[in-house]
Amino acid sequence: xxxxxxxxxxxxxxxxxxxxxxxxxxxxxxxxxxxxxxxxxxxxxxxxxxxxxxxxxxxxxxxxxxxxxxxxxxxxxxxxxxxxxxxxxxxxxxxxxxxxxxxxxxxxxxxxxxxxxxxxxxxxxxxxxxxxxxxxxxxxxxxxxxxxxxxxxxxxxxxxxxxxxxxxxxxxxxxxxxxxxxxxxxxxxxxxxxxxxxxxxxxxxxxxxxxxxxxxxxxxxx
Amino acid sequence: xxxxxxxxxxxxxxxxxxxxxxxxxxxxxxxxxxxxxxxxxxxxxxxxxxxxxxxxxxxxxxxxxxxxxxxxxxxxxxxxxxxxxxxxxxxxxxxxxxxxxxxxxxxxxxxxxxxxxxxxxxxxxxxxxxxxxxxxxxxxxxxxxxxxxxxxxxxxxxxxxxxxxxxxxxxxxxxxxxxxxxxxxxxxxxxxxxxxxxxxxxxxxxxxxxxxxxxxxxxxxxxx
Numbered sequence: 001x002x003x004x005x006x007x008x009x010x011x012x013x014x015x016x017x018x019x020x021x022x023x024x025x026x027x028x029x030x031x032x033x034x035x036x037x038x039x040x041x042x043x044x045x046x047x048x049x050x051x052x053x054x055x056x057x058x059x060x061x062x063x064x065x066x067x068x069x070x071x072x073x074x075x076x077x078x079x080x081x082x083x084x085x086x087x088x089x090x091x092x093x094x095x096x097x098x099x100x101x102x103x104x105x106x107x108x109x110x111x112x113x114x115x116x117x118x119x120x121x122x123x124x125x126x127x128x129x130x131x132x133x134x135x136x137x138x139x140x141x142x143x144x145x146x147x148x149x150x151x152x153x154x155x156x157x158x159x160x161x162x163x164x165x166x167x168x169x170x171x172x173x174x175x176x177x178x179x180x181x182x183x184x185x186x187x188x189x190x191x192x193x194x195x196x197x198x199x200x201x202x203x204x205x206x207x208x209x210x211x212x213x214x215x216x217x218x219x220x221x222x
Numbered sequence: 223x224x225x226x227x228x229x230x231x232x233x234x235x236x237x238x239x240x241x242x243x244x245x246x247x248x249x250x251x252x253x254x255x256x257x258x259x260x261x262x263x264x265x266x267x268x269x270x271x272x273x274x275x276x277x278x279x280x281x282x283x284x285x286x287x288x289x290x291x292x293x294x295x296x297x298x299x300x301x302x303x304x305x306x307x308x309x310x311x312x313x314x315x316x317x318x319x320x321x322x323x324x325x326x327x328x329x330x331x332x333x334x335x336x337x338x339x340x341x342x343x344x345x346x347x348x349x350x351x352x353x354x355x356x357x358x359x360x361x362x363x364x365x366x367x368x369x370x371x372x373x374x375x376x377x378x379x380x381x382x383x384x385x386x387x388x389x390x391x392x393x394x395x396x397x398x399x400x401x402x403x404x405x406x407x408x409x410x411x412x413x414x415x416x417x418x419x420x421x422x423x424x425x426x427x428x429x430x431x432x433x434x435x436x437x438x439x440x441x442x443x444x445x446x
Contacts, residue, residue, distance in 0.1 A: 027237030034244025
C-alpha cells in the first residue's frame with residue numbers, strides 16, 4: 001500500500017506540493033478505464049459466436065405429391081422470385097386460371113401477418129402452454145423439458161397449417177432464410193422447401209409485370 | 223510505530239491494487255480470446271431471430287456471392303486424417319510433411335486438388351492472391367471434389383472419434399459431426415441447392431445455416 005509521507009500539513013491528495021513534491025495520483029479514472037476494457041472484451045468474445053438456423057430437408061423430392069394430398073385448406077405457399085420484392089403467396093392448391101398471387105414482404109405487416117392469421121389456434125395454444133408453465137414455478141431444466149414436449153405436440157397437430165416455400169434458381173438466399181425465420185417466429189413447424197412449378201413461375205412473372213415491380217438485379221457472373 | 227495524527231478528512235481508498243486487478247483480468251480475457259483464422263473470403267450472412275449457437279464440431283461449407291465453394295472442418299487431427307484419406311484417393315497428389323502440417327492447421331480453403339499442393343507451399347502474399355483468383359472447390363458432376371472432401375471429412379471425423387474413445391451414443395447426441403452452410407445473403411439459391419444436393423446424395427439432410435442475430439419478436443403482442 002502506498003505510504004503517506006508527512007510533509008507539512010497535507011489534507012488534499014493528488015496535488016503537487018511546492019515543498020518536497022510528492023506526486024500522488026488519483027487512480028479512480030484508471031480503474032474505470034480498466035473495467036471498461038474488461039467489459040468490452042467479455043462482450044466481444046461472446047458476441048462473436050455465430051448463430052445458426054436449423055433447416056431439415058426432405059429425404060426425397062417426390063414427397064411433394066404426398067403433400068398435396070393433405071387438406072388444401074391447411075396449405076399456404078410462398079413464392080420467392082428473383083428480385084427482393086418478388087414475394088407472393090397463395091392459400092390452398094394452385095390453379096393457373098383462378099389463383100390470385102398476393103404480394104407480400106418480410107415486414108411485420110407482411111407475410112408474418114398472414115402466418116399469424118393462419119396459425120391462430122396453434123399460437124393461442126402455445127401462449128396458454130407458456131402461461132401454464134410459468135405459473136407452475138418450475139426450475140429452468142424442468143420448464144425446458146416440459147415445454148419442449150408439449151410444444152412439439154401442439155405444432156405437429158394434424159390440423160396445424162403447413163407452409164411450402166417455393167424457390168427458383170435465382171431466388172436470393174436472404175429471402176429463403178427470411179421465410180424460414182418467419183415460419184419459426186410464427187410457430188409453423190410443418191414446412192417444405194421445393195422448386196417452383198413452371199406455371200407458378202409464369203404466374204409470378206406475370207404478376208411482377210402487372211404490379212410494375214423492379215426487375216431482379218442482373219447477376220455479374222454465371 | 224506511533225500512528226501520525228491524521229487531520230479529519232473524508233476517507234479515501236487507494237485505488238492502485240484495484241487497477242492491478244483490472245488489468246490482470248483484461249489480460250486474461252485478451253489472451254483467452256480465440257483468434258479468427260484468416261478467411262479467404264468474407265461472407266455477409268443473412269440475419270435471423272434464431273439464437274441457437276453454432277456447434278463447435280462442424281463441417282462448414284462456405285458459399286460466397288458468386289457461388290464459389292470453400293470447405294472447412296473442425297479439428298487439427300481430423301484435418302490431418304482427412305488429407306491422408308484424400309491422398310489415398312488421389313495418388314498423384316504428392317504432399318510433403320510440411321505441406322501436410324500446414325493443411326492441418328489451416329482454416330477454410332477453396333482450392334481444387336490440382337492447385338492445392340502449390341497453395342500449401344506458397345507464402346501468405348501468394349496465397350492471398352490465389353484465394354482471390356480461385357474458382358472454389360469444384361462441384362460439377364464430372365469433377366465433384368466437394369463430394370470427396372465431404373466423404374473423407376466424415377470418415378476422418380469417425381476415425382478421430384474412435385481414437386479419442388467417444389462412444390456411439392455420444393456421437394448421436396452431442397458430440398456428432400454437424401454440417402453447416404454459410405452463404406452470402408445475395409447468393410443465388412441454385413448455388414446453395416447444388417451443395418445441399420451433394421450432401422443429400424451422401425444421406426445428409428439436416429443443416430445448420432449460419433446467420434447473424436436479429437432482434438427477437440414477441441408475437442403474443444402482435445396477434446392481439
